[in-house]
Structure formats: C-alpha cells, structure tokens
Amino acid sequence: MDPNDSFREFMAVHQQSLMRTAYLLTGDPHLAEDLLQSVLLKMLGRWPKLTSPSAYARKAMVNQYISWRRRLARVTELPSAVPPDRSYSAEDSTIVRLVMLRALAQLPPRQRAVIVLRYYEDLTEHETAKLLNCSLGTVKSQAHHALARLRTLAPKFADLDELDDLKGAHR
Template structure:
C-alpha cells in the first residue's frame, strides 16, 4: 500500500472526528473546514513519517489545536457575529438545541487556550495527561485552565451550571 492509500484510509477513519474538533474549536462550520484543510495539508506533507507512528490522529488533533490558537492570536477582530435568531437546525429536541446554542455562544467567549482545554477534555474526552501533551503544557496548567474556563462558562451561561457540574463530576471520576 502506498502513502496516498494509507492517507486515504486515515482520512476515512478520522475525518469526521477531526472535523468535529475543528468545529468545536472555531464555532463556525466554514472556519472549521478551513482549519481542518490547512492542517490536513500539513499532515499529508508529513504522512510518510506519520504513517508509521502509533497515533497519527493525535498528531492531527494537536496540529488542529495549535493552528486554531495561532489563528486566534492573529485575528484583530472576531469573525463571530451575534444574532438575535439562532440558526435553523433540524435537531429533534428544541431543548437540546437551546442548550447547544447557549454552550456554543459561551465557548466562543473563552480565550483560545481555555476553549481548547474544554474541547479536548470534555468533548474529545481526553485525559488531563493527554490534553497536557497536546497543548504542550503541564497537567497543572490543564487543571487550572479547565477550572477557570468552567468558572467563566458558569458566569457567561448560568442556565448551564448543572451541565458544567455534570462535566466536572464526570471528569473528576475519570482522571
């Protein structure tokens, strides 16, 4: 099997998960696509060496987070526009849609590093150790960033406080 075939297999297996991570980081489908595309170009360039590592998905996920943080640092102004009306969605439960929208709006207001920690820890279900490794920081930094981010999220969206408590309880039991 040549490198192009193995990269295609990698993409077939992990593109959806990587796109979800990109979307959760950016909060915008188009930006997420751009982010993922720019990262996949880098991954493809390094594929001959990455094809033989234990987890090329971990490399791609780390590249997503690093590229996202880099983009956020360069932005002079935000690309997210407040809207009086939520975008139309075809989800089954109106309540879950409202929760998702409130969560997305609150996440968008976090600094990039805190947002990355929340996405990796609670949406990607990574351990503190895995998150620290991806973000190239200490476990203590991950813990403090998560703590500060959850406190900020509680202040931004008090109606979601039970959801944040549930997230902390779940992770507290599975460190």
C-alpha cells in the same frame, strides 16, 4: 501499500471526529473546514513520518486555531449564527447546544482548547497536557477557569461540577 492509500484510510476513519473538533474549536462550520483542510495539508506532507496521526491532527488543529485567534485578536466582533434579538426556550436541546457554542466562543483560545479536548474528545488530563505541550497543572487550572467562565456565560450550566453533560448538550 501506497502512502496515499493509508492517508485515505485514516481520513475515512477519523474525518468526522476531526471535523467535530475543528467545529468546536472555531464555532463556525466554514472556519472548521478551513482549519481541518490546512491541517490535513500539513499532515499529507509529513504522512510517512507520523507515528500517531490522530494526535498530530488534534495538536495541529489546536495550534493553528490559537495562531488564527492571535491574528484576529484585534477584531471585536464575533460572528453569530443566532441574531441577538431572538428569544428561545431554554428547554430546547438545539438551543442548549447554541448557548454552549456561544459560551465556548467567548473563552480564550487555550481554555477553549482544553474544554474541547477534555470534554468533547474525551482525552485525559495527561493526554491533553501532552497535546498542548503544557503541564498537567496548567490543564487543570485552565479547565477550572474555563468551567467557571462557562457557568457565568451560560447560567443554565451553573450547577455542573463537571461538564459530563456537555456532550449531551452538543449532540
């Protein structure tokens, strides 16, 4: 079998979930496409050697995203799909998704990566720690601090002990 064929098969199966992860990390569809494309290029060059392509892709996306954020740390403005002068009903599920995405965009890169991997990608704490190359305690503390920050940024979610409903807020 041609290595390109196996790469195409991988993409056919995993493209949507990888794109969702990229979007949740970046909060912007165009940046998500750029992030995924850059990771796929890296993967293609290493394809025959990869033992766990989906784990490699997620880890590479998180690392690339954090790298991008470091370079853009001096920028104080964040792009927003929602003009600040509009008001919405908090009951609308679309608005709930937007509120959560805006709150996610305000988290530090590591905290955002932990939330995306743990609650959107359904990875365990151990899998998340391995992917982020950090300790289990770091994942737990980052998740704790991120959840506390999300409760502050998005008061609608203040009563959540866990973000089990977060997926419902995204979909």
